[in-house]
Amino acid sequence: MAIQLKFSLPEKLYLKDPQTTKYGSKLLGNSVLLIDELGFEGFTFKKLATKIDSTETSIYRYFENKHLLLLYLNCWYWEWLNYLIEVETKNLPSPQVRLERAIHLIVNAHHEFTLTAYVNEVILHKVVVMEGTKSYHIHNIDSENKDGLFLCYKELVERVAAIVELVQPDFEYPRTLSSTLFEMANHQLYFARHLPRLTDLKRKNDLKVELEKMLLVFAEKMLG
Amino acid sequence: MAIQLKFSLPEKLYLKDPQTTKYGSKLLGNSVLLIDELGFEGFTFKKLATKIDSTETSIYRYFENKHLLLLYLNCWYWEWLNYLIEVETKNLPSPQVRLERAIHLIVNAHHEFTLTAYVNEVILHKVVVMEGTKSYHIHNIDSENKDGLFLCYKELVERVAAIVELVQPDFEYPRTLSSTLFEMANHQLYFARHLPRLTDLKRKNDLKVELEKMLLVFAEKMLG
DNA sequence: TTAAAAATGATAGTATTACTTTCTAAATGA
DNA sequence: TCATTTAGAAAGTAATACTATCATTTTTAA
Numbered sequence: 146m147a148i149q150l151k152f153s154l155p156e157k158l159y160l161k162d163p164q165t166t167k168y169g170s171k172l173l174g175n176s177v178l179l180i181d182e183l184g185f186e187g188f189t190f191k192k193l194a195t196k197i198d199s200t201e202t203s204i205y206r207y208f209e210n211k212h213l214l215l216l217y218l219n220c221w222y223w224e225w226l227n228y229l230i231e232v233e234t235k236n237l238p239s240p241q242v243r244l245e246r247a248i249h250l251i252v253n254a255h256h257e258f259t260l261t262a263y264v265n266e267v268i269l270h271k272v273v274v275m276e277g278t279k280s281y282h283i284h285n286i287d288s289e290n291k292d293g294l295f296l297c298y299k300e301l302v303e304r305v306a307a308i309v310e311l312v313q314p315d316f317e318y319p320r321t322l323s324s325t326l327f328e329m330a331n332h333q334l335y336f337a338r339h340l341p342r343l344t345d346l347k348r349k350n351d352l353k354v355e356l357e358k359m360l361l362v363f364a365e366k367m368l369g
Numbered sequence: 370m371a372i373q374l375k376f377s378l379p380e381k382l383y384l385k386d387p388q389t390t391k392y393g394s395k396l397l398g399n400s401v402l403l404i405d406e407l408g409f410e411g412f413t414f415k416k417l418a419t420k421i422d423s424t425e426t427s428i429y430r431y432f433e434n435k436h437l438l439l440l441y442l443n444c445w446y447w448e449w450l451n452y453l454i455e456v457e458t459k460n461l462p463s464p465q466v467r468l469e470r471a472i473h474l475i476v477n478a479h480h481e482f483t484l485t486a487y488v489n490e491v492i493l494h495k496v497v498v499m500e501g502t503k504s505y506h507i508h509n510i511d512s513e514n515k516d517g518l519f520l521c522y523k524e525l526v527e528r529v530a531a532i533v534e535l536v537q538p539d540f541e542y543p544r545t546l547s548s549t550l551f552e553m554a555n556h557q558l559y560f561a562r563h564l565p566r567l568t569d570l571k572r573k574n575d576l577k578v579e580l581e582k583m584l585l586v587f588a589e590k591m592l593g
Numbered sequence: 594t595t596a597a598a599a600a601t602g603a604t605a606g607t608a609t610t611a612c613t614t615t616c617t618a619a620a621t622g623a
Numbered sequence: 624t625c626a627t628t629t630a631g632a633a634a635g636t637a638a639t640a641c642t643a644t645c646a647t648t649t650t651t652a653a
Contacts, residue, residue: 161629168630184508186436189610203630205612212410278502284408286563299566317569318583321557324567328556329549336548339510342523343548345541359542366590385600392601413639427601429641 150260152224157292158217161207169207170263171197173221176214177269185215185276216280216294221264222273223297229254230304240311244364247305251330252357274331302327313368322367326360333359374484376448381516382441385431393431394487395421397445400438401493409439409500440504440518445488446497447521453478454528464535468588471529475554476581498555526551537592546591550584557583 151164163169175197180188190204190211208214230250234243255270281295289295306323309316316322334356337346346355375388387393399421404412414428414435432438454474458467479494505519513519530547533540540546558580561570570579 166629187508190612191610200631200633201612202614202632206630210611275506278506281564282499282502282559284411290564295564299564302567318586319569320567321553321569321583324556324560325549325553328552329545332548332552333545335506340505340514340519340523343526343544345543345545359545362542363591367587390600414641415639424602424604425641426603426643430600434640 154220155293155296158213159208163207174263177264177272180272181268219277219280220297222269223301226254227301227304229258240308244308244312248360249357252353274335316368378444379517379520382437383432387431398487401488401496404496405492409503443501443504444521446493447525450478451525453482464532468532468536472584473581476577498559540592
C-alpha cells in the first residue's frame with residue numbers, strides 16, 4: 146500500500162494532533178513500541194522522551210496525559226480497522242460473505258495491511274490486545290464519552306452490527322454480537338497466550354487460523 | 370445467611386491474609402468502597418489509610434501494592450461465585466437446568482446472597498465490572514500466573530465449562546463459551562451503563578433481567 | 594499472671610511520577 | 624524576512640509508591 150492515510154480522530158483526544166508533524170509521528174510510533182515493552186503501567190512520558198531524544202515538555206504539548214495517548218492509539222486502531230472493513234467488504238456478493246470477511250479482518254488485518262510508515266500495526270495490535278480495555282475502563286468514562294472520545298469504537302461496532310442485521314434481520318442482539326466479536330477476538334487471544342485454561346484455542350496451533358474459525362462458528366450459531 | 374465464610378486464596382496474593390484479622394477485614398471492606406468511589410487509578414494506600422484511620426505502613430504489611438489488593442478482591446469474588454455455583458447447582462435435575470442456574474447466578478448472585486459481614490457484595494460487583502480486567506491485564510502476567518494467582522478464575526471458568534460439556538459433549542469450545550459468558554456479563558453491563566451504543570441491553574429496562582435473558586439465548590444458540 | 598510474640602502506629606525518608614512554568618532557540622512559511 | 628509555530632532546556636511542585644526504624648498496644652500461650 147503506497148497511499149499514506151491520515152485518520153480524523155476526536156479532537157479532545159489531543160492538544161495538538163500528532164499526525165500533523167514529524168515529531169508527532171515519531172512520538173506515536175515509539176509510544177507503541179515502549180508500551181509494548183514496559184506495559185502501560187510501566188510506561189511514562191519521561192521514558193518516552195528519553196527514547197525519542199526529547200523532553201517531557203514536548204510530549205505534554207501533544208497529550209494531556211498517558212491515558213489519552215493510549216486512547217488515541219486505540220482510536221487510531223479502531224479507525225484503521227473500520228476503514229479496512231469498509232473498503233474490503235464493499236462489493237461482496239452477500240451479507241454472509243461480508244460478515245465472514247469482516248471477521249477475517251478483525252483477526253488478520255494487522256498482518257495483511259500496512260497503511261502507515263510510522264506505526265507498526267502488528268505491535269499496535271499487541272498493545273490493543275494487552276492494554277486496550279484500560280482505555281475505556283476509567284473513572285471518568287461518562288465525561289469522556291460526552292466529549293465523543295469513543296465514537297471510533299462505536300462506529301466500528303455499528304458497522305459490523307449493520308452487516309449482522311442484513312444477514313439476519315430478526316436477530317435481536319446485533320450490537321451485542323458485534324461488540325462481543327471484537328471483545329472475544331482480543332480476550333481469547335490474550336487468554337491463549339497467557340491464561341490458556343480459559344480458552345479452547347491451543348497455542349501450539351496457528352492461533353489466527355483457530356481464532357477466525359472460532360469466531361465464524363460463534364457468529365454462525367448465533368445467526369444460523 | 371448466618372454462616373460466615375473464609376475463602377482460601379493464593380498465598381502469594383498477600384503478605385498477611387487480611388481475612389485473619391479484624392484490621393484486615395476493615396481494610397478489605399473499605400478498599401472496595403474506596404475503589405468504587407475513586408476508580409482504581411485514583412485509589413491509593415494513603416487514602417485508604419486515612420479512611421480507616423490507620424497508616425500506609427500498616428496496609429503495606431498486608432499487600433505489596435495496590436494491584437495485588439485489586440487481584441485479591443477479584444479472587445475473592447471469583448471464589449465466592451464459584452462456591453455459590455457449586456452449592457446452588459448441586460442436585461438439579463439436568464445439565465441444562467444447572468447451566469441456566471449458573472447463568473442466573475453470574476448475573477444475580479451479588480443481589481441475592483450475602484455471605485460476609487465486611488465486604489459489600491453489591492459494591493464489590495461494581496468494582497469487578499469496572500476494574501476487573503485490570504487485575505489480569507498486566508505486564509508480568511506470566512510470572513503472576515506461575516505463582517498461581519489466577520487459579521480462582523480458572524476454576525470458576527472450568528466449573529461452568531464442565532456443565533457445558535455435560536449439556537453438549539460434542540461442543541468444541543466449552544472453555545471459550547464459559548469464559549465468554551463471564552466476560553460478556555461484565556462487559557455488556559458496563560456498556561449498557563456507560564457506552565450504550567455498544568450493546569442491545571437497554572438501560573431503562575431491568576438490566577439484570579435482560580442480561581440474564583441475553584446470556585441464556587447466547588448459550589442456547591451455541592449449544593442448541 | 595506474666596513474658597514473649599504479634600500487630601499496629603508514628604515518624605521520617607527516598608526515588609519516581611505526573612505534571613506546570615518560564616524562557617530560549619530553531620525551524621517554517623507567507 | 625519577519626512572524627509564527629514548534630521544540631528544547633531547566634527548574635520546580637505535589638503526589639505516589641514505596642522502605643526503614645523504633646515505639647506502643649494487643650494477643651497468646653506457658
